[in-house]
Amino acid sequence: xxxxxxxxxxxxxxxxxxxxxxxxxxxxxxxxxxxxxxxxxxxxxxxxxxxxxxxxxxxxxxxxxxxxxxxxxxxxxxxxxxxxxxxxxxxxxxxxxxxxxxxxxxxxxxxxxxxxxxxxxxxxxxxxxxxxxxxxxxxxxxxxxxxxxxxxxxxxxxxxxxxxxxxxxxxxxxxxxxxxxxxxxxxxxxxxxxxxxxxxxxxxxxxxxxxxxxxxxxxxxxxxxxxxxxxxxxxxxxxxxxxxxxxxxxxxxxxxxxxxxxxxxxxxxxxxxxxxxxxxxxxxxxxxxxxxxxxxxxxxxxxxxxxxxxxxxxxxxxxxxxxxxxxxxxxxxxxxxxxxxxxxxxxxxxxxxxxxxxxxxxxxxxxxxxxxxxxxxxxxxxxxxxxxxxxxxxxxxxxxxxxxxxxxxxxxxxxxxxxxxxxxxxxxxxxxxxxxxxxxxxxxxxxxxxxxxxxxxxxxxxxxxxxx
Numbered sequence: 001x002x003x004x005x006x007x008x009x010x011x012x013x014x015x016x017x018x019x020x021x022x023x024x025x026x027x028x029x030x031x032x033x034x035x036x037x038x039x040x041x042x043x044x045x046x047x048x049x050x051x052x053x054x055x056x057x058x059x060x061x062x063x064x065x066x067x068x069x070x071x072x073x074x075x076x077x078x079x080x081x082x083x084x085x086x087x088x089x090x091x092x093x094x095x096x097x098x099x100x101x102x103x104x105x106x107x108x109x110x111x112x113x114x115x116x117x118x119x120x121x122x123x124x125x126x127x128x129x130x131x132x133x134x135x136x137x138x139x140x141x142x143x144x145x146x147x148x149x150x151x152x153x154x155x156x157x158x159x160x161x162x163x164x165x166x167x168x169x170x171x172x173x174x175x176x177x178x179x180x181x182x183x184x185x186x187x188x189x190x191x192x193x194x195x196x197x198x199x200x201x202x203x204x205x206x207x208x209x210x211x212x213x214x215x216x217x218x219x220x221x222x223x224x225x226x227x228x229x230x231x232x233x234x235x236x237x238x239x240x241x242x243x244x245x246x247x248x249x250x251x252x253x254x255x256x257x258x259x260x261x262x263x264x265x266x267x268x269x270x271x272x273x274x275x276x277x278x279x280x281x282x283x284x285x286x287x288x289x290x291x292x293x294x295x296x297x298x299x300x301x302x303x304x305x306x307x308x309x310x311x312x313x314x315x316x317x318x319x320x321x322x323x324x325x326x327x328x329x330x331x332x333x334x335x336x337x338x339x340x341x342x343x344x345x346x347x348x349x350x351x352x353x354x355x356x357x358x359x360x361x362x363x364x365x366x367x368x369x370x371x372x373x374x375x376x377x378x379x380x381x382x383x384x385x386x387x388x389x390x391x392x393x394x395x396x397x398x399x400x401x402x403x404x405x406x407x408x409x410x411x412x413x414x415x416x417x418x419x420x421x422x423x424x425x426x427x428x429x430x431x432x433x434x435x436x437x438x439x440x441x442x443x444x445x446x447x448x449x450x451x452x453x454x455x456x457x458x459x460x461x462x463x464x465x466x467x468x
Contacts, residue, residue, distance in 0.1 A: 013128070014036070014083070014085065014088055014128075017036060018032045018033050018036050018083075019032075021035060021036060029374065030337050030342075033083050036083070037080065037081060037082075037083060037087060040080065040087055040088060040091055041070075041077075041080050041081075041087075043091050044070075044080065044090055044091040044094050045066055045070050047091065047094035047095050047097075047098055048065070048066050048069055048070070048094050048097075048288070049062055049063065049066045050098050051094065051097045051098050051101065052065040052066060052291075052292055052295075054098075054101050055101065055251050055254070055255070055292050055296075056292060056295060056296065061295045061298065064295060064313065064314065065291045065292055065295050067313075067314065067317045068226075068227070068230050068287065068291040068313075068317075069287045069288060069291050071223065071317050075280065075283045075284050076090065076284060076287065079284065081335070082335060083370070084129075085128045085129035086129050086131075086132075088128050088129065089125060089128050089129030089131070089132035089133075090132065092121065092124060092125035092128060092129075092132060093125065093132040093135065093136065093288075095121055096118070096121055096122060096125060096136050097258075097288070099114070099117065099118045099121060100118075100139075100140075100254070101251075101254060102114055107140075107143070107157050107254075122136060122165060122168065123168065126168055126169055126172045127172060130169075130173060131265070131269070131281065133165075133168070133169045133172075134169050134265065135261060135262065135265050135285060136165060137162050137165035137166045137169065138260075138261035138262075138264050138265050139257060139258045139261035139262075140157055140161060140162050140165060140257070140261075141162045141257075141261065141264075142256070142257030142258060142259070142260035142261040142264070143157050143253055143254055143257030143258070144157045144158070144159065144162060144257070145257065145260065146242075146245060146248065146253045146256050146257045146260070147253055147257075149245050150245035150246045150248060150253070151245075151246055222316045222320045223316055223317060223320050226313060226316060226317070227287070230287070230290060230291055230294055231283070231286060231287060231290050233290075233294055234259075234286070234287075234289070234290025234291060234293045234294040235259070235286065235290055237293050237294060237297060238255065238256055238259040238289065238290065238293045239259075241255075241256045241293070242256060242260075251296075252296070255289050255292055255293050255296075256293075258288065258289040259286065259289045259290065259293070262281075262282060262285045262286045262288075262289065263282070265281055265285065266278075266279065266281045266282040269281045334424040334427045334428075337370060337371050338460075340458050340459075340460045340461065341371040341372075341422075341460070341461060342371055342375075343458060344371070344372070344420075344456065344458065344461045344463070345371045345372050345374060345375030345376070346375060347456055347463075348372060348375060348376050348379075348418065348463070349375040349376055352376055352379070352416075354378060355376060355377050355378040355379075356372075356375070356376025356377065356378045356379035357378040357379070358414055358415055358416055359376055359379035359380070359415070359416055359417075359418055360379065360380045360381075360382065360411060360415055360416070360417045360418070361376070361379050361380070361381050361382070361418050361419075361420055362382045362383070362402055362405070362406045362417065362418070362419040362420065363381065363382070363383040363384075363402075363419075363420050363425070364383065364384055364399055364402065364421070364425045364426075364445070365383070365384060365422075365424070365425045365426070365427075365428050365429070366383055366384075366428075372420065382402060382405065382406075383402065384398045384399060384402065385398065391433075392433050392435065395429060395433065395435075396441050399441065399445055403445055403448050403449070406419050406452075406464075406466065407448065407451070407452060407466060416465065417465060417466055418455075418463055418464070418465055419449060419452070419463070419464040419465075420461065420463060421446075421449065421461070421462045421463075421464065422460065422461045422462075423437075423460050423461070426439075426442055449462075449464045451467065452464045452465060452466050452467050453465050453466070453467050
């Protein structure tokens with residue numbers, strides 16, 4: 001986009017929609033953003049219900065499937081509650097899956113209009129968020145592989161369709177998401193070192209220790225346990241289908257092909273990211289296929305057992321989903337934007353020029369930073385990179401680098417450096433690394449900032465400038 005702070009993560013279409021909602025309804029931008037996210041989640045749920053109904057031919061099973069995906073899969077809700085293209089990408093992916101099985105005889109429907117609509121939809125998904133359109137052709141390729149290996153004479157998908165979808169994704173990625181290639185190019189040379197030193201997938205162990213090993217009562221983790229059961233059993237049943245390729249129906253071919261596509265995406269993302277931080281892609285997308293795979297096996301279970309399983313599953317999903325959500329996504333409150341943060345943003349806006357073009361903002365965490373991106377969008381931002389979230393040693397090294405750069409590096413006379421220290425700054429690292437807010441590292445940072453001038457303090461957010 002040519003903007004210092006706006007990349008493909010800031011999809012213009014989403015901002016235009018929220019701006020239109022704000023002007024029509026009279027709500028402010030932040031309230032309109034929340035309304036958009038709520039409606040987007042509802043639309044995603046509705047599309048998944050349609051998709052599951054087509055696959056399972058049973059409204060009740062489709063309803064349970066949606067519950068398992070929306071409520072059970074904490075990872076999906078965590079992504080959809082944040083105003084990024086990822087939230088909108090999930091909805092477009094759900095719409096693509098509905099179009100994929102529009103006809104029971106052939107994928108993508110039988111009419112030219114159906115396929116044209118699919119291409120338009122896929123183009124919209126491509127420019128919104130990179131992982132979801134990259135998954136879509138892998139799903140289609142997985143279906144092709146299943147039909148080809150199963151000896152299907154009349155295949156519902158061709159290699160030409162797979163190639164066309166991949167071409168659209170790669171063409172847009174070359175043009176727009178160059179940061180994806182930059183990250184990939186950076187991680188590949190260090191992959192062997194990470195493997196030999198045991199650093200690869202360190203984030204999996206860190207997050208697993210912070211979440212699965214959390215000291216919480218059983219009732220607060222019930223939904224998460226159900227979801228892990230669904231994910232594991234659905235994966236196992238899906239892989240079992242791979243050994244019965246010649247006896248699969250079109251629905252089973254779609255679900256198995258989709259699961260294989262998710263596995264391939266996870267492998268590519270894991271080995272193409274630094275220290276394998278993108279391993280969680282499987283947790284995001286696999287439930288879309290694992291849930292219906294598992295539910296398809298229920299008709300083989302006796303009726304009284306099905307009722308018992310339904311009660312044991314649906315009851316905790318309804319009554320225990322909120323505490324499970326709060327225990328799993330414990331940054332939900334700090335991701336929100338509060339009035340006291342808007343006050344800070346207005347203060348910085350009033351003391352800057354050209355939308356913050358003269359400002360260089362330093363931060364220790366990207367958690368809940370939309371408020372100063374809104375008030376000073378053109379300010380340069382210096383912060384801890386995302387990869388530091390998974391390593392204690394790397395985190396403190398980056399914090400020290402940022403602190404030293406803020407206190408010592410010279411700037412042009414017309415530029416002003418500001419260190420933004422919020423009470424939320426340490427929350428992300430307490431969740432992922434187990435570093436408490438009173439850790440000596442944070443005390444050291446505060447002591448270093450005390451050698452500079454504090455120009456603003458409202459009890460929640462403090463602003464520092466270098467001492468002249």
